[in-house]
Amino acid sequence: MDEIIVADGLVKQFDAVMAVADISFCVRRGEMLGFLGPNGAGKTTTINMLTGLARPDAGAIHIAGVDCVANPKAAQYHIGVVPDESNLYPELTGFENLCFCAALYGMPKQVRQQRARELLTTFGLVKASDRKFGGYSKGMKRKLTIAAGIIHRPKILFLDEPTMGLDVSGARQLRQLIADLHGAGTTIFLTTHYIEEAERLCDRVAFIVSGRIVKTGSIPELLAPIQGKHGMLLVCDGHDTEATQTLAEAFPEMTFTRQDKDTLRVEADSPILVGPLARSLEAHHVEILEARRVRPSLEDVFVDITGIEAKAMSDKR
Amino acid sequence: MSSWIAFWNIVRKDIKAYYLKPPNITWGLIFPLAWTAMFFIRTGGEVEDVLYLLPGVTAVSILFGATSMLAVTVTFEKKNRSFERLLLAPVSFQTLMLAKTSGAILFGALNVLAPVMIALFLTDLSAVAWHVFVPAVFLIAATSTFFGLFIAVAVNEVFEAQTYSNFFRFPMIFLCGLFFPIEQIPPLLRPFSYLLPLTYGADMLHGAVHGGNTLSLTVSFIVLCAFCTALFLVSLWNIRRKWIM
Structure with missing residues (x-):
């Protein structure tokens, strides 16, 4: 498999705080990489740098072969981003939101309307398509935000804490949707503090603590020592x-x-x-x-490596 | 082509989501009405006075309409993070910010309809040089909008946007020759008048409505274009510096 995301020696500092300290990793085409770490570990800062919302102080990023630091706008054609908080327009309907997001990628009217309808069906939101986004439940908001992230059929999808704040059934539904997207060949970069979620969904996992990647590996590789x-x-x-x-x-x-x-x-x-x-x-x-x-689970591996209790990580969140 | 699709849809979305809301439409009517009535009564109530009030009321309506809308909507979108969606789109910053400002420019320019309609009802406007009036309206709307953008980039909260806007807007009413000539302003303050873009816009309007301009129309036109370009470029530079951390 070839590498579709390559991050090399990324550094980001905010005043005296070193948010990301010299991290390097790669994500292969079609892979789902889990980025796991406690709050403040540098997960969102890393995503922001990879998606062009933040400039690294040092290091290089290549997204689908495009130099993201030199030309972030060209790299943004290849990516879809689902932030940790749903950020669509509350005054627009679900359908209008999707059409608007598609238009930002230059999709013609007919194509974007067809794609929006297709996604509303896939995500079970057809009945809510003419309702304003502001009136959606939290689970529906997350679903529509993911739909907006993939409206232009990106090669790579960045998911920042996709199931945070959802009830059990909502989170389960969403995990299934993510698994389906992955199954369809989308490369997914997933940040989460739910270790079980990463274990269930991801091909590989990187643990990040205090701005540094402390361990990377496939789930079987990480579980091997405690097998x-x-x-x-x-x-x-x-x-x-x-x-x-x-x-x-x-x-x-x-x-x-x-x-x-x-x-x-x-x-x-x-x-x-x-x-x-x-x-x-x-x-x-x-x-x-x-x-x-x-x-024995990935949680035990995480605790072994980082010394941070997974429960404490969730509580802190 | 793809940039144009994005541009047009951002403008359309902003108009639908913000500018065509009933409170904004009523504000666009009531505000100029109140200004016209206030000055009409204050100046003695001669119908002919309306012609001399029109440039000032027009300029102040555009100024308040355009600066408020953009500063508030951009700050609101920054706050609820929907602005991030625009920053993540493969659209250049120039196109993005031109799209965001186009709706506000249009809204500011349309605020002129109320005072013009009132004036049309009360007096004869056949002598108005519309070929000067219309460009002046759009130039004032553009400078006011870019000024609103400049403020939006500088603040984090909606209330801050309003506070900072008023800090500049209210002095402009007195310093820019809207309702009395700049010559009546104390000489010490006069240089400040010429540092403000509204002075040149209001002068163009006075020239267009009753031939009372004190500066050359060409000079005013060039100065307003220069203000537009400078405010837009500084705002873009600030966005890159402050929003792409």
């Missing part, structure tokens, strides 16, 4: 620090992490048996209410 690990979540009644300490001493081959007041996470290189753990806890008058096997 043999076993995990279990124990929900206990009356669990305390002393009990955790006792378990750690009794089972040195395992690691115990208290996730919250009642939940304990156990990890080991070999299968974990509940019986010995239950007996040990019973001695401290702690009862196991629930034991659930957990599959």
Whole structure:
């Protein structure tokens, strides 16, 4: 596969804050790259530089072979952008918004109207096509914003936190739409703080922390180091620090992490048996209410590499 | 061709979304009406006075209409981030900003309809040199719009746009010879009059309506064109500097 986005040595500083510190990466044609990191890690600044909304202080960007730093307007023909907040025109209808966005790319009237109708059908918005965008629900707004991003059939689509703030069913629908777009051959650059979302959708993932890319790889490559690990979540009644300490001493081959007041996470290189753990806890008058096997995930890799808890990342957001 | 499609659709969208809204249309009628009535009563109420009030009322209607609309709409679009959509489009900044300003220029020029209609109803306008009046109207609308753009680029909030606009607009009413000749302004302030584009626009209008221009029409025309170009280029430079971080 050839490389459709190439970023080399990108640097961006705002006053004393180093937003992006010398990052390099590439995205292959037809690939979906997940850009994962906590708030303030430099994700949006990177997208802004790649899309021509910000000028890098140093470094080079090539989009579909076009030098984006020297000629951002030429590069913008190849890209579609879906920002983290829906930014269409509230006073225009869904149909008018799509037609307007198509016109910005020079599409003739007949072509843009046909394309707008086609996208409204694909995104299940036909009934709302004559309603003003300002009256749409959050999920409908996100869908129409994505439709606007692909109205000109771009080779590359930048999605900035596409499911943020959506309810479960809205987010699921949107993920399916993104997967379909990817399946149709669109190259997608996805930033998200939902690690599960990246794991489910992306071919490769780059972790960015404090303006630096700390790890890049395909999902299997990233999961490889923890592939043999076993995990279990124990929900206990009356669990305390002393009990955790006792378990750690009794089972040195395992690691115990208290996730919250009642939940304990156990990890080991070999299968974990509940019986010995239950007996040990019973001695401290702690009862196991629930034991659930957990599959090692990208979240564990992220925590291992960055030291940032995924939950803390979401909460911060 | 593709730039033209984008240009035309931006203009059309702005006219539909902002300029043709009922509050703006009524504002475009009430504002000139109020100005005309105020000066008509103040100057003694002779119908012939309308001819001498027309240039001032025309200029002030364009000034307030054009500067307000562009400064507010651009700031509003920046605030709700829909302006980003334009910046992300493969359209040059020049085309983009010319499209954004064209709607406001047209809106500013159309604000003239109310005072002209009133004057037409009250007095004889057969002596008006329309071939000077119409270009003057469009040049004042263009300079006012580019002035509004200049302010829009400088501020972040809609209320700031209004505040800064008024800071310049109200002194212009007194300094630009709209309702009394510049010769009546204290000599110390007179140089400031000639630094303001409205002075040249108002002078052209006085010349067109009752032959009362003090400057050469050619000079006024050239100076207004120069103001338009300078304000537009400075705004473009500011947009590149401030909005493409």
